[in-house]
Amino acid sequence: MELYIGGTSQGKLQYVLNEKKLSESDAANGNELPLDPPEGIKILEHFELYVRRLIQAGTDPAETALLLERRNPDILIISDEIGSGVIPSDDFERNWRDSTGRVLCLLVPRAVHVTRIICGIGQKLK
Amino acid sequence: MGGSASGKSGWAEAEAVRLAGTGPLCYLATLSPDGPGNDTIIRNHRRRREGKGFVTVEAERNIDRLKLPEPGKTTVLLECLSSLLANEMFGGTDCKGVKAPEKVISEVLSLSGRVRHLVIVSDLIFSDGISYEKETAAYIRNLGTVNAAILKESDRAAEIVCTCPVYLK
Numbered sequence: 001m002e003l004y005i006g007g008t009s010q011g012k013l014q015y016v017l018n019e020k021k022l023s024e025s026d027a028a029n030g031n032e033l034p035l036d037p038p039e040g041i042k043i044l045e046h047f048e049l050y051v052r053r054l055i056q057a058g059t060d061p062a063e064t065a066l067l068l069e070r071r072n073p074d075i076l077i078i079s080d081e082i083g084s085g086v087i088p089s090d091d092f093e094r095n096w097r098d099s100t101g102r103v104l105c106l107l108v109p110r111a112v113h114v115t116r117i118i119c120g121i122g123q124k125l126k
Numbered sequence: 127m128g129g130s131a132s133g134k135s136g137w138a139e140a141e142a143v144r145l146a147g148t149g150p151l152c153y154l155a156t157l158s159p160d161g162p163g164n165d166t167i168i169r170n171h172r173r174r175r176e177g178k179g180f181v182t183v184e185a186e187r188n189i190d191r192l193k194l195p196e197p198g199k200t201t202v203l204l205e206c207l208s209s210l211l212a213n214e215m216f217g218g219t220d221c222k223g224v225k226a227p228e229k230v231i232s233e234v235l236s237l238s239g240r241v242r243h244l245v246i247v248s249d250l251i252f253s254d255g256i257s258y259e260k261e262t263a264a265y266i267r268n269l270g271t272v273n274a275a276i277l278k279e280s281d282r283a284a285e286i287v288c289t290c291p292v293y294l295k
Binding site: 003005007081082083084085086087089091094097098099100101102104105107108109114116123125126 | 128129130131132133161162163250251252253254256258262265266287288289290292
């Protein structure tokens with residue numbers, strides 16, 4: 001598993017496609033991926049939206065993330081960084097940011113590489 | 127420094143423990159339990175600190191008046207700069223907004239001069255593209271000022287991204 005993170009609109013997907021010689025059709029989207037993660041996923045983008053939907057469905061995002069990795073050991077996970085703002089007073093919004101951050105922290109030690117993309121440039125974190 | 131749930135607190139704890147060696151270790155908790163979700167944060171942080179040798183001191187403001195038995199030998203972990211600033215700006219005290227950043231900066235630097243090592247946690251809240259109303263906008267601006275002033279005086283600084291350090295200094 002490899003992890004790619006960064007702010008919104010930083011060219012994360014394009015970076016991964018270039019690096020791995022893959023095409024957009026290889027990328028699943030966290031906004032529509034089944035909550036019971038299937039096998040055969042090469043890239044999952046918008047992992048943060050997947051976490052959001054899992055919370056909404058009352059499912060533990062950490063457990064599902066580990067299951068996703070187990071079923072797709074070579075998956076490339078792309079996530080927006082969403083925690084660098086004023087802490088929202090709304091419980092759900094706050095929980096989403098915290099959960100996304102915590103699950104990403106959980107995935108880092110398991111990832112082969114971690115890269116942060118800023119303006120299309122990849123910064124190797126691990 | 128880091129965003130929410132970035133692993134910055136865990137990193138700072140490990141750093142403080144490393145710097146302290148066998149010397150005394152103080153956890154200076156500044157977060158008021160009143161804010162939304164703060165009770166959960168405090169509970170989680172307490173649990174993680176257990177058994178690491180920290181003596182916890184709570185102070186929502188005036189940290190330069192902190193009484194320590196052996197300040198010159200003590201490593202202090204200050205968590206966090208952002209709550210210290212919020213307490214000054216919104217805590218209903220004598221210091222109303224305008225001078226809050228200057229007060230926080232001078233207190234932190236004063237404490238830093240008295241203790242053996244000072245490890246500071248702060249938040250990066252500057253990248254969500256939202257225009258906030260006057261009070262919150264002032265808080266964001268002030269935190270930027272405080273972070274920059276403290277980083278200028280610091281020996282080392284890092285942004286923690288998903289538990290990975292990106293060194294700034």
